[in-house]
Amino acid sequence: MQLSTTRLRLREITFHDTVAIHQYASLEEVSHDQPWGPNSLEETTQFVAEVVADAAEHKRLRYCLAVEYDGQLIGAGELWITDWYNECAEIGYVLHPAYWGQGFATEMANVLLAFGFEQLGMHRIFATCDPENIASFNVLEKAGFQSEGRIRDHLRINGGWRDSLIYSMLRDEWQVMVYEYE
Numbered sequence: 001m002q003l004s005t006t007r008l009r010l011r012e013i014t015f016h017d018t019v020a021i022h023q024y025a026s027l028e029e030v031s032h033d034q035p036w037g038p039n040s041l042e043e044t045t046q047f048v049a050e051v052v053a054d055a056a057e058h059k060r061l062r063y064c065l066a067v068e069y070d071g072q073l074i075g076a077g078e079l080w081i082t083d084w085y086n087e088c089a090e091i092g093y094v095l096h097p098a099y100w101g102q103g104f105a106t107e108m109a110n111v112l113l114a115f116g117f118e119q120l121g122m123h124r125i126f127a128t129c130d131p132e133n134i135a136s137f138n139v140l141e142k143a144g145f146q147s148e149g150r151i152r153d154h155l156r157i158n159g160g161w162r163d164s165l166i167y168s169m170l171r172d173e174w175q176v177m178v179y180e181y182e
Contacts, residue, residue, distance in 0.1 A: 003065065003111050008104065010065040010077055010111055013051045017066050018044060020073035024096035033130035033162075034094075035155050059084075063115070067095070067108055074099045077108040079116050079125075087123035087171075089116050093139070100135065109143040117174045126168035128154065140167040144177050 003010040013021070022044040024030050031037025039047070054062040060081075067075045075095035082088050091112045093105050109127075116122040127145060129136035141147075145167035154164035 001063070001065070003115055005107050005111055007069060008107055008111065009068045010108070011068065012055055013048060013064055013066045013076065015048060015052065017073055018048045021048060021066075021076065024075065024094065027097065029097055030094060033133045033136070033157075035157055067093075067104070069099065069104065074104065075108070077112050079112050079120075081120070081122075087121060089120065089122045089125050091116070091125055091127050105136075105139040106142045109139055109145075113143065113169060113174055114178075117171050123171050124168055126166060128164040128166050131163055131165050137165055137167070143169075144173065145169050146173070 001012055018041075022039065022041055025037055025039040025044050025047070026041075028038050031039070036047075037043070051062070051064040054060065054064065062078065062080050064076055064078045066073050067077055075093065078092045080090045080092075082090050091109060093108045093112075095104055095108075113125055116125045126148075127140055128151065129140065131137075131150065137147075146169065148166045148168055151164045151166055153161040155162045
């Protein structure tokens, strides 16, 4: 499977990507707001093994894709089917800090939205982020997500609880956005 934009190529993660993924997954600044990391090489290797196994599932629920720019792996984008019956999915994204602030995360979010709505037939796609991660909720707002509110004590991180902001987009909202840009 492969998705692309004029700048980015999203493709299946392979075992050959382990070192490149570890280059950002081992950084404190990348994992600070996450319930994982900074990763040891063993943890990154386990993550890659899980992603490869998930990609082989018959009724696939997780699409974790390597994100390449100019032939370099710079991050990953994910879409998880959280509920097939209600056609609901969640997206997430992570980038190496050298690529922050250049619009790549917004581009990734838009590709994942298009994939979820157009190819998987989802009705609702949502995302969460740390309330203090201004860059992440700016990405979601630029991509057209609507704020739904705050989930209190949503994730256990570094021995404490973290709230999350929740954003979503519905298929009909996506279709209006796509129509406006055509």
